[in-house]
């Protein structure tokens with residue numbers, strides 16, 4: 727039985743990832759920072775709710791301790807929780823605005839990964855999936871043919887570039903663990919006012935693929951639903 731922990735799984739892509747992985751037989755631990763939303767989502771899906779705010783050391787440590795006590799290990803960690811922060815002209819951007827995005831999208835991933843690594847190391851085939859974005863890809867944001875090139879979101883894009891680089895660094899440093907980044911693609915969720923053209927099912931193809939592929943697949947990859955993508 728594959729045990730999968732997902733952050734930010736009370737709605738959007740995290741929720742759909744939980745739904746699809748349960749359908750495929752995973753035991754899903756549904757992480758959410760809001761107890762009411764997390765409990766309701768877990769009850770709907772048949773998951774176990776684990777409270778986690780990825781910006782809070784104590785909350786993340788408590789989540790790992792909870793899983794240690796109940797399941798004793800995990801096989802897949804999906805670092806899905808994310809925020810977008812301000813869009814547009816950065817002339818008035820404040821340090822607090824920048825830090826609030828990095829705290830979730832980058833530091834939160836490190837905090838969660840550090841706390842859950844001992845539990846992952848007990849798995850026969852440990853996997854970490856970081857939900858990144860082509861908005862953090864230099865190739866995509868510089869290609870006039872791509873929608874990413876028309877968006878100005880200085881903090882979000884930098885945070886996802888950092889997350890993709892973190893992924894490749896973790897992959898090099900942890901050869902016993904498959905560490906990959908997924909780009910969901912532009913998907914209709916609350917994150918973007920449901921403006922994305924993809925459904926959440928399409929948007930979770932890359933994550934679900936990484937969570938269900940067998941041992942022997944590569945580490946340090948950045949993939950979307952069509953396969954490996956460039957980000958440099």
Ligand SMILES: NC(=O)c1ccc[n+]([C@@H]2O[C@H](COP(=O)([O-])OP(=O)(O)OC[C@H]3O[C@@H](n4cnc5c(N)ncnc54)[C@H](OP(=O)(O)O)[C@@H]3O)[C@@H](O)[C@H]2O)c1
Nearest residue numbers: 734738739759779780806807808859911912913915916917
């Ligand atoms: N939608 C897209 O087009 C798209 C494209 C590329 C990448 N992504 C990435 O996909 C991931 C999921 O996005 P989504 O579209 O599903 O967005 P969403 O519907 O807004 O969901 C975001 C999730 O992250 C959670 N979250 C935010 N801050 C948190 C914190 N401090 N601790 C724990 N959880 C926190 C939210 O919890 P609350 O409900 O409590 O706020 C929510 O569950 C994000 O990393 C995003 O950057 C999305």
